[in-house]
Amino acid sequence: MTHRILLDCDPGLDDALAILLAVGDPALELVGITTVGGNVSLANTTRNALQLREYLGIDEVPVAAGAAEPLVRAPETAAHVHGAEGLGDLVLPAARLAASEAHAVEVIIETLRAEPGAIHLVATGPLTTIALALRKEPRIAEWAASFTIMGGSFTRGNASPAAEFNIYVDPEAAAEVFAAGWTVTMVGLDLTLQALVTPEVEARMLTLGPIGGELVVPLATYYRNRSGDAFQGQAVHDVCAVAYLARPELFVSRPARVEVETRGEFTSGMTVVDFSSDRPNAIVPVELDVEGFWDYAHEAWGRVAPTRRHG
Template sequence: MAKKILLDCDPGLDDALALLLAHGDPNLELVGVTTVGGNVSLERTTANALALREYLGFGTVPVAAGAGKPLLGDVREASHVHGETGLGSVSLPVATLPLSELHAVDFIIETLRATPGAVHLVATGPLTNIALALEKEPAIARWAASFTIMGGSFTRGNATPAAEFNIYADPEAARVVFDADWQVVMVGLDLTHQALANGPVVERLARLGTLAHELILPLATYYASRNSHDPDGQAVHDVCAVAHVSRPDLFASRVARVDVETTGKLTSGMTVVDFDASIPNALVPVALDVNGFWAYVEHVYGLVATHHG
C-alpha cells in the first residue's frame, strides 16, 4: 500500500524536483502540499506549487499557503540560488485551480488528525509552518507516521559556515521542531551533497523527452551552470528527503541528538549533532547508495514523463 505523504515546501529548484518525485512514485500518495516562505517569498513559493500541480497533473491534491516570515527576526531568502521566481529559468503557465482556504498550519493539523499514524510529514523548507502547528497542536508529533526534513548538517553549512539555509532561515522554529516529541529524520547537507546531478545523470535524464527539457534539466542544472566552483553537478537536496520516505534502504543512518543554536553571533542556525548522546532525538542519514538513488529517481521521473507526453 502506498505511503501517504504531506509535503511542506518552498519551491525552489529542488523542492520542485521533490514534488515531482512525491507525485510520480507509485509507492507514495501525495495527500497535500503546504508552502512556506524560504527560497523566495511565500507569494512566489505558493504560485510555484500551484503551477507545478497543474503542469504535472495532480490537480486534486490540496495546496495550502502558510507562513511568509520566520518566528523571529528578518526574512532570509535564496533567490541568488533559485532565481528571481524560484524556479530558475523554468516558466510554467499560471495556475487556474484554487488554493485551499485553510492556512497551511491548520491543513497540517487537520490532515494528521484525520488519520493518526498514516501520513508521513516531510519538510523541505524553513520549519516555520511545522513549529506553528506544533505550538497549536502538540499531538501532531504523535500523529505523524514519520517526520523527515531536508535541513541542517553535522559538518559545515551553506548559508553561513555554520548553518544550512533552511535552519538558518528560522532557527527558532527549528529548535521547536527538534524539541518536540518525535524522532526527526534530518537529511542534511552531508548526505545531500552525495546526490549530485552530474554529467552522466544529466545525460540519462535528457532521454526522458519533453518533461526533462521543459522542467527536470533546467531545475537540476540551473545553479551549477552559473557557478564554475560547482563542477561536479548540482545537489538535489530536497529530493533526498522524499526518497527517504519511499526508499530508506538507500540510506545509511545514525541516531543522534540534534540541538539548534539560536543565539550565537557566528553560529545562529547551526545544528549541533551529537552521535554519542544518551537521549537521541533524531535519525541522521550519513551515506547514500548513489547509484541506487539515481536508478530510483530516474525510474520515477520516467513514469511521469511517459504520461506527460
C-alpha cells in the same frame, strides 16, 4: 506498502523535483502540499506549487499557503540560487486553480488529526509553519506516521560556515520542532551533497522524454550552469528527503541528539549533532547509495508525463 505524504515545501528548484518524485513513485501518495517562505517569497513558492500541480496533472492534491516570515527574524531568501521567482528559467503556465482558503497550519493539523499514524510529514523548507502547527496542536508530533526534513548538517553549512539554509533562516522554529517529542529524520547537507547532478546524470535525465527536457534538466542544472566550472554538480537536496521515505535502504543512518543553536554570533542556525548521546531525538542519514539513488529517481521521474505544455 504505499506511504502517504503531506509535503511542506518552498519551491524552489529541488522542491519541485521532490514533488515530481512523489508523483512518479507509485509507492508514494501525495495527499497535500503546504508552502512556506524560504527559497523565495511565500507568494512565489505558493504560485510555483500551484503551477506544478497543474503541470503534473495532480489537481486533486490541495495546496495551502503557510508562514511568510520566520518566527522572530527578518526573512532571507535564496533567490541567488533558485532564481528570482524560484524555478530558475522555467516558465510554467499560470495556474487556473487557487490555493486552499485554509491556512497551512490548519491543513497540517486537520490532515494529521483525521488519520493518526497514517500520514508521513515531510518538510523541505524552513520549519516555521511546522513550528506554528506544533504551537497550536502539539499532538501532531504523535499523529504523524513519521517526520522527515531536509535541513541541517553535522559538519559545515551553506548559508553560513556553520548553518544550512533551511535551519539558518528560522533557527527558533527549528529548535521548537526538534524539541517536540518526535523523532526527526534529518536529511542534511552531508548526505544531500552526495546527490550531485554531474554531466553523466544530466545526460541520463535527457533520456526521460518531455519531462526530462522540459522540467527535470532545467531545474537540476540551473544553479550549476550559472556557477561556472568551479561548481562540479548541483545537489538535489530535497529529493533526498522524499526518497528516504520510499527507499530507506539507499541510506546509511545513525541515531543522534540534535540541538539547534539560536544565539551564537557565528553559529546561529547550526545543528549540533551528538551521535554518542543516550537521548537521541533524530535519525541522521550519513551515507547515500549514489548509484541506487539515481536509478530510483530516474525510474520515478520517468513515470510522469506532463499534462500541460509550456513555452
